[in-house]
Amino acid sequence: MNVMPFEKPQHRIAVLADQCVQCGLCLPVCPTYALDGNEAESPRGRIAIAAALARGEVSPSPALREPLDHCLGCLNCQRVCPAGVQYEELLVETRALLGPAPTRPKFLLGLAKRPKLNRWLQRLARWTGAAYWLPALPGFRTSSAWRAALSLLPRNQAPPASIREAKPSAQPVGTVALFPGCAASVQDAEAERAAETLLRAADFRVTRLPAFCCGALDAHDGEAAGAEASAAHVREAWRAAGADYLVTVTPGCLGTLRRALPDVRVDDPYRLLAERVNTLRFRPLTLRAALHVPCTQANVARSDAALVKLLQRIPDLDVKRLPAPPYCCGAAGSHVLQFPERAALLRDDMLSNVHTLDVQLLLSSNIGCRLHLAAGLAGQASTLPTMHPLTLLAQQWEP
16 A cells, blocks of 8 residues: 555654744753753754754764653653643653664563563562672663663562551442553552552452553664554554553553543543542541652643542651752663663752751652662662652551
């Protein structure tokens, strides 16, 4: 079948780029522009690069694609854009046009996308203390991606939460399918159990999909074929679920799941729980906690208000929200592995705000963000524990 011109990726990218009116309102909220002070490292600059590539005005080169690879995909720009530029779509399609970066740590990402192997390797790493001696080996000393990956092994986590089981409702208000994901199914298993407990307490029936990658890592890195294969897997699993809603405890998966299932309500649990908040009771907790709202939670899920509403239902809990854009922790999917030095600089800015608050716990909903922040805290000899907000809510839930 012949492909019509308007179906070509280059044409679509050019159309998306033409939505930009170059007002510059995106610059003050862009973390990479704040880091570099360089127009090419801003949304406006990246849109100009994408448009030039799509129209054939320039040829791809390492120097030209670098700002596109540096983009965190935080979507602060898309949220403030008065012209409604669909920046995420433009970024994903431009990266697909270019293909994955040569520096992409394909092997490491392949491990992250295989939950069973990931779980086994992490147990082995903890048992052998690999995070302490592997970086000293010759091959690892020269691999920044492997050093970054080892730094993300869980640390400074709060003690395991005591989470009560909630009885299934005799009259459920709807059926929720929980998408475990890949890395989250390993690292955030406790938060997923917490989500099940809270949703059942709010009178939802809960089912669980198989654990696999949603395709976000591939989509954001320009690996279009892998992303589409994962999307097909998502659609197949959803059809078998027989549910009304699809939820994930990791907001980084939401955008990709929504693209795969455009006619389904895909959300994180907070919004569903906030709608049923009067059915939930929580025990008091005298504690000061810092709340890190991941970029995808603020700009894709847009559930930060629902989360704050739920945390405020815990008596005596003092929650201090970390500052808004241009702050970003720098994890951003594979960004922390491809550009660990830049990720560390962005994280240091975030942690400087944490240290001013005098808190006893750091909350974050995204597994990549939380591990990245915990690694930074450990590097500063801080023992501040980290936790998923759902885990804290379930821990304090009172049947």
